[in-house]
Amino acid sequence: MTAPLFERLRTHAADGGIDTDELSLTVTEGTYRLSVAGDEHAGLDEDELQAVLAEYPDYLEEWGFWQTRAPQAPARWAFLRWVEEADDAAPPARRRALVDGVSQTWGQLHLTVRLDEEARRTYTLRHVDDADTPDERLDAHTDPLDARWIAKHDDDGRYRPLKTAPTLQTGWHFSGLNAAAAVQTIDLFYPATIANRYREQHGDLDVTHWAETTERQTGIYAVTEELEGEAVDWVAEACCEDSQCLKRREWDEDEDRELSVPRGDGRFPCREPCSLVIAAARKWTMLEREEEQAYTLHLTPSEKEQLETLLRAVAEGTAGTVREADVREGANRYRTRFLRAKRTDQHGRLDADDE
Amino acid sequence: MADALVIAAHGSHLNPGSSTPTYNHADRIREAGTFAEVREAFWKEEPHFREVLRVLDSDEAYVVPLFISEGYFTEQVIPRELRLQDWTPDAWASDGVSATAATFQAGDVDTQVHYCGPVGTHDAMSQVIAHRADTVLDDRAGDDVGMVVVGHGTERNENSAKAVQYHADQIRQQDRFAQVEALFMDEEPEVEDLTEHVHTKDIVVVPLFVADGYHTQEDIPEDIGLTDDYRKGYDVPATVDGRRVWYTGAVGTDPLVADVILERVRDAK
Ligand code: SF4
Numbered sequence: 001m002t003a004p005l006f007e008r009l010r011t012h013a014a015d016g017g018i019d020t021d022e023l024s025l026t027v028t029e030g031t032y033r034l035s036v037a038g039d040e041h042a043g044l045d046e047d048e049l050q051a052v053l054a055e056y057p058d059y060l061e062e063w064g065f066w067q068t069r070a071p072q073a074p075a076r077w078a079f080l081r082w083v084e085e086a087d088d089a090a091p092p093a094r095r096r097a098l099v100d101g102v103s104q105t106w107g108q109l110h111l112t113v114r115l116d117e118e119a120r121r122t123y124t125l126r127h128v129d130d131a132d133t134p135d136e137r138l139d140a141h142t143d144p145l146d147a148r149w150i151a152k153h154d155d156d157g158r159y160r161p162l163k164t165a166p167t168l169q170t171g172w173h174f175s176g177l178n179a180a181a182a183v184q185t186i187d188l189f190y191p192a193t194i195a196n197r198y199r200e201q202h203g204d205l206d207v208t209h210w211a212e213t214t215e216r217q218t219g220i221y222a223v224t225e226e227l228e229g230e231a232v233d234w235v236a237e238a239c240c241e242d243s244q245c246l247k248r249r250e251w252d253e254d255e256d257r258e259l260s261v262p263r264g265d266g267r268f269p270c271r272e273p274c275s276l277v278i279a280a281a282r283k284w285t286m287l288e289r290e291e292e293q294a295y296t297l298h299l300t301p302s303e304k305e306q307l308e309t310l311l312r313a314v315a316e317g318t319a320g321t322v323r324e325a326d327v328r329e330g331a332n333r334y335r336t337r338f339l340r341a342k343r344t345d346q347h348g349r350l351d352a353d354d355e
Numbered sequence: 356m357a358d359a360l361v362i363a364a365h366g367s368h369l370n371p372g373s374s375t376p377t378y379n380h381a382d383r384i385r386e387a388g389t390f391a392e393v394r395e396a397f398w399k400e401e402p403h404f405r406e407v408l409r410v411l412d413s414d415e416a417y418v419v420p421l422f423i424s425e426g427y428f429t430e431q432v433i434p435r436e437l438r439l440q441d442w443t444p445d446a447w448a449s450d451g452v453s454a455t456a457a458t459f460q461a462g463d464v465d466t467q468v469h470y471c472g473p474v475g476t477h478d479a480m481s482q483v484i485a486h487r488a489d490t491v492l493d494d495r496a497g498d499d500v501g502m503v504v505v506g507h508g509t510e511r512n513e514n515s516a517k518a519v520q521y522h523a524d525q526i527r528q529q530d531r532f533a534q535v536e537a538l539f540m541d542e543e544p545e546v547e548d549l550t551e552h553v554h555t556k557d558i559v560v561v562p563l564f565v566a567d568g569y570h571t572q573e574d575i576p577e578d579i580g581l582t583d584d585y586r587k588g589y590d591v592p593a594t595v596d597g598r599r600v601w602y603t604g605a606v607g608t609d610p611l612v613a614d615v616i617l618e619r620v621r622d623a624k
Binding site for chain 1: 368370374402403405406412431432463
């Protein structure tokens, strides 16, 4: 047991007592009462206290980490406890598990905590798809702020306007992070997810539904208030499903009308329509103002099917994966160019009659 | 607990470079170590204005808008999204370019927010604009140099023009340049007529924008005749109507802007 740690423990005991992780300690007029791992020790003086505690090093170390070294902000603290499921294991078992390392997934992040040679917690972070990739094949990072730049582009180099889109790039790892740096890095990859998950677990997630969010908008986004009913379901289906965003949608049209779309299985909640959705909704509001018209369009059954395949391919983002010569695929470029040649005029307009 | 600084910027869904100056200024300030935490927040990126306060540890935060002028964003959008209780633009008691700071309670967290005026209208910004001009000029420019501050003009509010005018006036008073003008993309006097408005042999043009984007990299170079197509690029200096025109990037990307952000906080204390 290190002297500073013992001193810190004594200060905390004098300052309101300690009661955590199967370790409780109070002091009355210089006499200590200790309960550790279920064993009770009363009437200890300082030397006796030190002697007894020396028998329970794991309890003392764990107290030192959780009460003095880990970030004390409640959401971050709770997140770090969750990472190693600390509430489910007594300090000795917990520390044994940490020797091998304990991992959790947060969105597409794979976080591992283990004890280093000095028996201190050290955190590493990488993409879930790189969980088994050797470190030397990944770009090494140690500064949490680097996460902002990694989060900007996907593996194809395209800009990611939505931080929780399931398109986080691979090929990097952070190592040597302490607890504070680990939560900071995660919060830079997925801002506010730790804070909002904590609120949700404590029953005070401040969900703002669609109607209220759009009503709040001004300027060019004020029009989004017009979009209601089924169109809101389409918005959520377009943007918020797990294939598009890893947050679990907790907002609905309003308190009384749940959307028909799955909320998603993400661990962290989405508490209101995000700026990307509002910006897209502005476009949809304008488009939804148009009146429907009937058109007569002549297509073979295969051509109709091909149009459906094309819709699906663009919506699922798979159009780019169709092989050059795979003309069996409706979303193949040659197949599509053939359809365009046959069914559109020189301006690319479909050969359809207004009724 | 020590204080937090939040730099509130626009950000973009389309342009990955939009947030870069914000990140860079935040990093410079972090290095100085003045604040317990420094956090960037955005209208179009994350953390959004709406959720930035809840990721802070501190119970006191200085929010500095990385915007050019007082107006729609600083008066409506940011205070609303931060949920500043009882905010009204009158709290700044500003004439359009004189906002300093006012203090509010946030609605969703126990954070006291010192909401500062925008970076763009701070006095110190005039120095940054002039410095920006100096860094692009070289020995070829003699004493007869005219300086132009370019603004967007009246897009959403008249204060954006006021801010440009204000800095042009301040720089004029310093007698560093033979002539100083404020010109605009969208209103009179227009930057398109650069060589009609400025009579000097050398002209240095500084756009008062927060980040480089299509205005500063495409529209203005074409408007002032540096090139007829921005994709072809252009020289600095370039010859336009027989004058030598020196063009800088957006002033908001200058590292000195980090100091202006700190000035904003100092004024609020
Ligand atoms: S609204 Fe929420 S769930 Fe939907 S895309 Fe935006 S962040 Fe994801």
